[in-house]
Amino acid sequence: MSKAQRTKSDRNMSARDKIREQQAAARAQERRKKVVTYTTAAVVAVAAVGLGVWYAASSSQSEQAGAGLAPITLQPDGSAVMAKAGVTQPVVDIYEDFQCPVCKELERVSGQTFKNLAAEGKAKVVFHPITIFSREPTKSNSVRAAAAARCVADGKQWMAFHDLIYKNQPAETVEGFKTDQLVEWGKDAGVTSPDFESCVTSQKHASAVLADSTKIMKDQAIEGTPTVKLNGTSMGEAAFSPQQLRDAVTKAAK
Template identity: 75%
Template sequence: MNKAERTRAKSAREKIKEQQAAARVRDKRRRVATYVTAGVVAVAAVGLGWWYAASSSQSEQAAGGLAPITVQPDGSVVMAKQGVTKPVVDIFEDFQCPACKELERVSGQTFKNLAAEGKAKVVYHPITIFSQEPTKSNSVRAGGAARCIADGKQWMAFHDLLYQNQPSETEVGFTPDQLKNWGKEAGVTAPGFEQCVTTEKNANAQLSFSKKIIEAQKLNHTPTVKLNGTEIDNSALFSPQQLRQAITGAAK
């Protein structure tokens, strides 16, 4: 190979190396672009997931007045527009139960709105599920006091105040004086309300009703919410959007 040929071969090798280097740069740029795009998509997906979770767990606002509320002789309370018999939503709750308080905070307005819209018959079953003190006695006093109220709207106002003022599970709470004050705040007008609360007139009725309901419904926790007799999963129960979809879907 003469000098000219060697020069041309060297030039060709250098050109190939340059082309290979350029190819590597282009490949690296493509990979970086892919990673960046994937990262943006991942961030967007996380963002959308957060947005969905936030929007589905956002509590509803009151859409209007309450549906008619009727206190039943056994202590359960029905909230439904006239003529609405299904779907039936049964809420088994304990006023001392922290998870019940959270359910009321997150999804309580959804139950009220659906009843007001004529899309569900909602039945509240206030029970005492605790067996240890002081939670048992706290629950009995609260449930018994609610039984002292015959007016539906006053009962619901009192119901909401009990959750708003729920005592710690380790402390004596729902004292007669507190319950009487919250009765006044709820607008309770029954002349015998204060005496009913002070004497704990309905304690035995609260306990016997609770025992009957727990056994009949095979309850082992509160809150338990059943839709046409089938328990609603917590994933929907604490997501107002999913809860609404489940209940309205049962009407179809």
């Protein structure tokens, strides 16, 4: 091979080497781009999950007690209307059974929101204690509790008693809400009705509880408790999210 041929061959090899180096560099740069892209996507995904968890936690967090309770008016059918003077809309109806574990959970999670909304003048909140159970001992437990609540004449005392009943809710498989217990909880709630004890022990309102429960469930198409309605429309799971509950009621008030 002549010197000229070797020089030409060297130049060709050098060119090929440069091309290979450029291709290798391009591949390395592409790999770096992919790593950056995947890392960025992972960070965004983690951030999105974190935001979702934060939102879920914040929207389900129970509210703190406000300044106080709105006035509470007790009705002949055992319901309790909680609203500031002149507030008629929107209406939040809570159909509950004192023996219902899910009702207890609703009270734990959203009970304070119901009270705050009424106290802020943003809603008229109506509690409807009913009996939905047909089997024992849950049926009798429920009736005794609801009948005892009707023995309270003062609205503020009624709410304190209402909350204590849920706090002391028995298991569904045992006899509970015994009359002597209900009388004691009434004292703890500050109930001052002079005939409260005799009213509870005699279960004076038991028959009315059953009759009114049947009527309410039929008229309002109540299939289970708790059922929370906003202006007559069921709120579903939103009632268990204090933030969603507040947002829905606030929107309805506009």
